[in-house]
Amino acid sequence: MQVSVIETSGLGDRSYVVTSDGNAVVIDPQRDIDRVLAVVDERGASITHVLETHIHNDYVTGGLELSRASGAEYVVPAGDELGYRPRRVHDGDVIDAHAMSLGVIHTPGHTEHHVSYALRDAAGATAGVFTGGSLLFGSTGRTDLLGPEHTRSLTRAQFRSVRRLADELPGDAAVYPTHGFGSFCSAAPATGDASTIDEELRSNPALTKTEQAFVDELLDGLSDFPSYYAHMGVINANGPTAVDLSLPSPIDAAGLRRRIAAGEWVVDLRHRVAFAAGHLGGTLSFELSGSFVTYLGWLYDRAVPLTLIGEDEQQIVEARRELVRIGVDDVAGAAVGPITALSAAAPMRTYRVADFAALGREVADSSVHVLDVRQTDEFAENHVAGAVNVPLHELTDRADELPAGQIWVHCASGYRASIAASILDDRGRDVVLIDDEFEAAARVGLTTD
Structure with missing residues (x-):
């Protein structure tokens, strides 16, 4: 069996293609399925099954379209109401893909009906597990996507799901998560690029802490997630339309x-x-x-x-x-x-671009104000003395709160700050973009820590 990884770095996700003896199984494909088809073609295989670990909240799935394009069976966890009719699987079901099989393990937490798939070879040996938003590298999937009324119970379910995977799977089984590579679906930043059950037993909070300690730590660490998540689950449940990747109409x-x-x-x-x-x-x-x-x-x-x-x-x-x-x-x-x-x-x-060293030379000027557009937890950990914190996603609604005068805007690397600077520039503010790594602010003595 060969497992191929398809990275979607912009969203912090991975899709997987497993091939064996000319057959292919695809797990959690992104919407632009041409990337999947290219891998399958390179392997000289045919897709027999397309699997979803859950109804995704951070991207539009390509699973439905891929199954239609390839004639493969589309497999989705039972429980969610859908606008189409895939094969619905429950805990303990087995998906027979000829020279390999995948055992369904109900792993609620990230979502209520979330499942993982244990990958087994022809002899029945478990080679790995596709964990979606359950067990991640050094972390777990976030548990607040279904609303605050469900978060605490889903967090406890997440803990037990990860413990179940560790109890039931061999220590050398590879872990293949969908989220956790910069995705906001991760409860905390994931670590590393590959892992096994044994490695997670040594480092993952869900496997090294008590249930209460895990719950408290996860809940305390949850930060805001993108507003577009509200649309993704609905689109995926209703059934995404075919994708159009053509060039839009030209505009003069x-x-x-x-x-x-x-x-x-x-x-x-x-x-x-x-x-x-x-x-x-x-x-x-x-x-x-x-x-x-x-x-x-x-x-x-x-x-x-x-x-x-x-x-x-x-x-x-x-x-x-x-x-x-x-x-x-x-x-x-x-x-x-x-x-x-x-x-x-x-x-x-136009507007000026500078670095933290330049800010250090001008910050004594009373007309200069510093805007930090990082998340509130980033700001709380360390920030420029005297800076105002308005997270980027709140800026359009809160821009009028900013003081008069020149605004120097920064984030952790310059990317979010560049968006914020353009928003403020569009509103006629005198703005300076700090295009610099936040660590530089400490080196020039600007931070509180």
């Missing part, structure tokens, strides 16, 4: 001008420093890099048309692929090329 400067004037979302995908050096007034900076889709999805108002600006068509196509993974299918158009060629659309604007 006149079209951009109309959309900006109408208050629509016009998003610039270029690097944050390039945006600061020159951009169209009324546009927002969402650099197309690792965190793009998470934060655009968190802030974007889905009721408003979305238009993209990119350096070239490839950048637009890559952004569209990212967006469909969270169900943002309707891109109203795209403009490409040098930003100066689009300058007829709106007045060009």
Whole structure:
């Protein structure tokens, strides 16, 4: 058996393809299934089964479309109401995939009906377990996605689910989680790139702490999660439509001008420093890099048309692929090329980019204010003395709380700060983007710790 990993780093997730003797089983596929089909084709296999560990809250699944495209059996845990008819599995069921099989283990916690799949070879030996949002590398899936009234009971269920996996599976069984690689579905940051049951027994809080200690630690550590999660479960339960990865309709400067004037979302995908050096007034900076889709999805108002600006068509196509993974299918158009060629659309604007060393030289100026757009738990751990903390996802509603004067905005690396800077610039504020790692603030003596 061969297990292939398909990374979706922008969302912090993994999908898996298991092949053996020309047969393939796919676990938790993302919506852009062409990546899965390419792996299966490379392995010279045919897909017999597509499995879901749970109804996902952080991305739109490609499972339904993949099963239809390949003729494979679509397997979903029993319990959730669905708008389609897959094979529903319960605890103890076995999925026979010819030279391999997968045993269903009910592992509630991340969701109520969540299951894991124990991978067994033809001789019945367990080689690994696909744990979805249950057992992660050094962590577990978060337990608050179904609402606060369920969080405590799901947290206790999560503890017991992880203990069950450790009790029932061999120590050398590989652990294959879906979440935990930067995903907000992880209760705490995951550690490492591979693991086994034995390794988790030595390090995972669910396996090293008492149940009460685990519950208290997980609940205390939960932070906000992206607002687009509210849409994902509904889309996945109803049945996602086929994906469209084609290039959106081209938009010229006149079209951009109309959309900006109408208050629509016009998003610039270029690097944050390039945006600061020159951009169209009324546009927002969402650099197309690792965190793009998470934060655009968190802030974007889905009721408003979305238009993209990119350096070239490839950048637009890559952004569209990212967006469909969270169900943002309707891109109203795209403009490409040098930003100066689009300058007829709106007045060009700029703002300064600096680092923490520069802030240290100017922070004594009473007209300078520091805005920290990290999460509240990050701010509580350590922050720049005198900084105001408004998490990025709250900024559009709380921007009026900021004091008058120049605003120096930072986060942990510069990415979230660049989005915040563009929001404030669009509101006419005098803004400076701190494009720097937060550790640099401590080195120049700016932090409270």
